[in-house]
Amino acid sequence: MMAFDSLADFFAMGGYAFYVWTAYGISAVLIISNMWLALRGQQQVRGHIARQLRREQLLSEEQGE
Amino acid sequence: MVWNTLKRWYHQLGSPRYFYNFSSALLPWLWPLAVVTLVLGLVWGLLFAPTHYEQGDNYRIIFIHVPASSGALMGYMAMGVAGFVAVIWRMKMAEVMLKAIAPFGAALAAISLITGSLWGARTWGTYWQWDARMTSMLILLFMYVGVIALQNMIRDSRQAARAAGLLAMVGVINVVIVKYSVAWVQTLHQGATLKLVGESTIDPSMKWPLLIAMLGTWLLYAVNVLVRARSEVLWRERRSGWVRKLIGGKEQS
Numbered sequence: 001m002m003a004f005d006s007l008a009d010f011f012a013m014g015g016y017a018f019y020v021w022t023a024y025g026i027s028a029v030l031i032i033s034n035m036w037l038a039l040r041g042q043q044q045v046r047g048h049i050a051r052q053l054r055r056e057q058l059l060s061e062e063q064g065e
Numbered sequence: 066m067v068w069n070t071l072k073r074w075y076h077q078l079g080s081p082r083y084f085y086n087f088s089s090a091l092l093p094w095l096w097p098l099a100v101v102t103l104v105l106g107l108v109w110g111l112l113f114a115p116t117h118y119e120q121g122d123n124y125r126i127i128f129i130h131v132p133a134s135s136g137a138l139m140g141y142m143a144m145g146v147a148g149f150v151a152v153i154w155r156m157k158m159a160e161v162m163l164k165a166i167a168p169f170g171a172a173l174a175a176i177s178l179i180t181g182s183l184w185g186a187r188t189w190g191t192y193w194q195w196d197a198r199m200t201s202m203l204i205l206l207f208m209y210v211g212v213i214a215l216q217n218m219i220r221d222s223r224q225a226a227r228a229a230g231l232l233a234m235v236g237v238i239n240v241v242i243v244k245y246s247v248a249w250v251q252t253l254h255q256g257a258t259l260k261l262v263g264e265s266t267i268d269p270s271m272k273w274p275l276l277i278a279m280l281g282t283w284l285l286y287a288v289n290v291l292v293r294a295r296s297e298v299l300w301r302e303r304r305s306g307w308v309r310k311l312i313g314g315k316e317q318s
Contacts, residue, residue, distance in 0.1 A: 002112050003122075010112070014122035019187060023126045023180040024111075027133070031285070034172045038289055042296040046312060049303045053313040 079156050081298040082307050088291045096288045103281025106132075109274035117271075124271075126184040131275060132282035133176040134202065140170030140286060141205060141233075141240050144212065148233030151226045158294075160226035161301070163233065164216055165293035169286050171209035177202055201242050208236035222301065 004010040013020040078084065110128035117124040144166045150159035181199065182192045193199065212229045219225035267275070302308045 003114060003116055004112070013125070014116060016121060016123035016187060019123055019183045020125055023129060023183045026179055027129045027176045030172045030176055034169055035285075035289060035292075038168070038292045038296075042292055042299075045296045045300050049299065049308065049312045052303070053309060057313075 079158050081157055081161065081302050082305075084158055084161075085295060085298050088295055092288065092291055095284065095291070099281060099284035099288050101281075102277060103285055106274050106276075106278030106281050110271075110278060114271050114274050115268075120188055123184065123187050126180050127271070128275060128278045130177060130180040130184060132279040133173045133180065135279055136282045136286050137170055137173040137177055137202070137205060137209075138240050139283065140166055140173065141208070142237060144170065144233045145237035145240070148230030151230040152234065155223070157301070160223065160230075161294050161297045162290070163212070163226055163229050164297050165290045167209055167212045167216075167229075168293065169289040171206060171213065173282070173286070174202060174206040174209055178206065197242070201239055204239050205236070208232065208239065212236075 011017060011021075107128055111125055114125070114128075116122055144163060147159045147162040147166060150156050151163055178199070181202075185194075186192045211232050215229045215232060216222075216225045219228060299308055299312075
């Protein structure tokens with residue numbers, strides 16, 4: 001079923017370990033960091049808007065008194 | 066009747082608020098689907114697909130290289146369309162998409178080049194050559210970076226969208242060249258084995274994990290675009306009532 005007879009064989013990739021794992025590794029880093037940055041950007045925007053709203057609320061409370 | 070429906074869809078899709086609500090409903094099931102599909106394709110390709118009779122296990126790079134390449138190309142076409150709509154019709158959501166599509170597309174283009182280089186190192190005996198497809202993908206990467214840079218450098222978001230939109234449109238020509246260069250110019254890169262119509266020449270045991278990995282990559286790209294577009298929408302519409310209620314409503318008791 002599996003193309004490899006053992007875990008060691010799997011990591012060895014028939015002698016091409018360097019090429020295959022570097023390719024998969026760099027790709028994983030780029031994809032994961034890109035996704036993480038996108039999610040963090042969303043967090044930052046939400047936080048910024050929330051803080052601005054709170055500032056406005058405090059201001060209007062101040063002026064209300 | 067159909068025309069009125071189409072008109073309604075056009076206006077709805079153009080509305081940032083509608084898009085935000087629509088994507089809120091879409092994301093919770095789209096992102097798990099994307100991850101599962103991609104993982105399925107990659108695990109199948111890495112572990113279960115048979116070893117290649119000529120290239121050994123080196124060929125397994127294909128399960129990232131082809132999905133990344135196809136994703137980068139498709140992303141750029143979509144960005145070109147967004148650029149066109151942004152420049153000609155000044156549609157807000159098109160400007161949003163112009164920003165949202167670029168980053169992941171750039172990542173995919175870079176992955177295409179890096180994985181292709183590593184694959185070719187042993188298969189062709191060289192890490193790089195100025196062949197038609199490789200050079201075109203490199204130019205595509207520069208175009209992506211250019212679209213991103215323009216929008217970061219120009220202060221006014223509407224002007225930025227105009228400039229980036231123009232660059233995106235011009236760059237679409239490059240995508241056409243990449244797609245057909247392999248047929249037009251007999252260079253290092255091999256001809257197409259995956260065909261839309263007719264028999265593909267790749268073995269089924271390799272074809273299916275490849276197609277699944279491609280689908281997973283595209284779905285993940287869509288998730289990335291939605292997340293980025295939502296951020297951009299929230300920011301652009303931050304002064305509007307619905308955003309204030311959405312964000313502020315959580316703060317108030």
